[in-house]
Amino acid sequence: MHHEKDDAGRAARLELKHLRCLIAIVDSGSFTDAAIELGTSQAAVSRTLLALERVLGVRLLHRTSRAITPTTAGVQVIQRARHLLADADDLVREATTGHTRLRIGHAWGSLGRHTAEFQRRWRERYPDVELLLVRHNSPTAGLAEGACDLAVVRTAAVDPSRYGHATVGHERRYVAMASDDPWARRRSVPLAEIRARTLAVDRRTGTTTVGLWPRAARPAVEYTADVDDWLDAIAAGRCVGVTPHATVTQYRREGVVYRPVRDAAPVPVQTLWNQHDPHPRTHAAIALLTELYGPTATP
Numbered sequence: 001m002h003h004e005k006d007d008a009g010r011a012a013r014l015e016l017k018h019l020r021c022l023i024a025i026v027d028s029g030s031f032t033d034a035a036i037e038l039g040t041s042q043a044a045v046s047r048t049l050l051a052l053e054r055v056l057g058v059r060l061l062h063r064t065s066r067a068i069t070p071t072t073a074g075v076q077v078i079q080r081a082r083h084l085l086a087d088a089d090d091l092v093r094e095a096t097t098g099h100t101r102l103r104i105g106h107a108w109g110s111l112g113r114h115t116a117e118f119q120r121r122w123r124e125r126y127p128d129v130e131l132l133l134v135r136h137n138s139p140t141a142g143l144a145e146g147a148c149d150l151a152v153v154r155t156a157a158v159d160p161s162r163y164g165h166a167t168v169g170h171e172r173r174y175v176a177m178a179s180d181d182p183w184a185r186r187r188s189v190p191l192a193e194i195r196a197r198t199l200a201v202d203r204r205t206g207t208t209t210v211g212l213w214p215r216a217a218r219p220a221v222e223y224t225a226d227v228d229d230w231l232d233a234i235a236a237g238r239c240v241g242v243t244p245h246a247t248v249t250q251y252r253r254e255g256v257v258y259r260p261v262r263d264a265a266p267v268p269v270q271t272l273w274n275q276h277d278p279h280p281r282t283h284a285a286i287a288l289l290t291e292l293y294g295p296t297a298t299p
Contacts, residue, residue, distance in 0.1 A: 016088055018052035019081040021045055022060065025068060026078055101130040102281050105141035105148030107155070107205035108227050109246025112171060112269070114292040121288060129281050137205055137226050143272050149279040151272040152289075154207045154244055163272040166286050169293025170266035171244035173208075174258040178237040181257075188260040195219040200230050200239035207267050208242040231256055244269075269293065 024034040025045065035042045053060055060074035070078055104111075110133055111118045122131045136142030139158050141151035154171070175189045183189055191212065199219040201208055205226070210218040222239050224230040227247070233239045235255035244267040248258045271289065273282050 013055045014052075016085065018048055018055065019085055021048040022052060022078065022081055023085065025049065025061065026070065029068060031063075031068075099280055100128060101132060102150065102279055102285060103132045103134050103142075103148040104285065105134045105136050105143055105151040107135070107137055107139075107141045107153065109154070109244060109250045110135075111152060111289065111292075112244070112246030113249045114289070115250070118288060118292060121292075122285075125288070126281060126284065139204055140272060141205070143274070149273065150282055150285055153270050153272055154246070154267050155205055158270075158272065164275040164278060164282075165270055165272050166290075167268050167270050168286060168289040169269045171246055171269060172266050173242055173244060173261040173264040174248050175261050176231075176234050176241040176243055176247070176256055176258050178235055179255050179257045181237065181240070183240075183259060184257045186259055188262040190262045191264045192217075194240060194242065194261070198222055198239045200224050200233045200241040202226060202230055206230070207244055212242070212264060227251060 021034065021038065024037050025031060028034045028037055031042050031045045035045045038045065049061065056073075056077065058073040058077075059071050060077055062069045062071060115133070119131060119133075122129075134142055134148050136145065136147045138145060139153070139155055140163075141153050142148040143151040143163065152168075175183070175194060177183050195213050195217050197219055199208070199210070199221050200223075201210075201221050202224050203209075210221060213219065222233060224233055230241055231251060231253050234241050235253060242261060242264070243258075246269075269289075271286050273279070
């Protein structure tokens with residue numbers, strides 16, 4: 001317990017300026033050059049290094065008239081210091097650029113056939129806000145996990161009452177099958193016929209459930225872990241899958257073909273965001289998505 005308190009006390013006295021000074025000395029090769037780099041005096045550099053060695057309780061550098069070399073402990077501290085300083089720089093950069101970057105999360109199909117056009121128009125209209133598309137395999141496409149500022153979701157597994165939400169469009173459903181499947185010769189497939197096949201379903205982020213069929217006429221199901229697992233099962237001929245048009249445009253794979261489902265309701269495309277701390281460009285993104293999807297369902 002005493003050692004734990006002592007370690008906590010040392011950590012509390014450790015400052016980033018101590019680590020920056022150490023790295024400047026090592027990288028520049030002298031106290032004089034380190035002082036120039038840090039914009040301070042050589043005496044201040046010496047005092048800062050001494051303070052760091054006192055905090056850690058070990059000597060970090062061997063200093064001679066010709067060279068400065070790390071001690072055994074110094075080698076380890078220098079390595080860790082570089083990581084800590086990099087993390088600190090990342091933290092500052094993320095905090096200060098939070099509103100100059102918009103992260104849009106998605107689990108499968110990104111923005112579907114509108115992905116490239118959305119990116120192009122965003123750059124034209126909001127050149128001061130960097131757009132990042134983030135794939136995250138969770139029901140909220142990374143919103144609940146803090147991986148994005150705005151999520152595009154198509155799954156019914158999300159409770160939109162927990163978030164701000166808006167429907168920006170609809171996408172037609174397609175059936176995915178192996179390229180040598182007899183259905184591949186058809187132009188479309190009725191929903192009722194699919195119940196006779198084994199259906200690949202991603203229950204975490206997928207859009208399809210057996211609820212599409214009457215309770216007494218539902219297909220057998222094989223559950224998959226993610227979109228790649230889903231595609232593998234279909235390409236192997238074990239299953240077929242039902243998916244929105246976004247998958248057709250974003251996931252073209254050799255051995256898999258897509259055909260429209262003739263009589264299934266379209267899939268709503270929703271955006272989710274944190275109601276209490278929305279990104280300032282949230283509604284701009286929603287407006288642009290709504291503009292691209294238009295008032296009717298997409299193909």
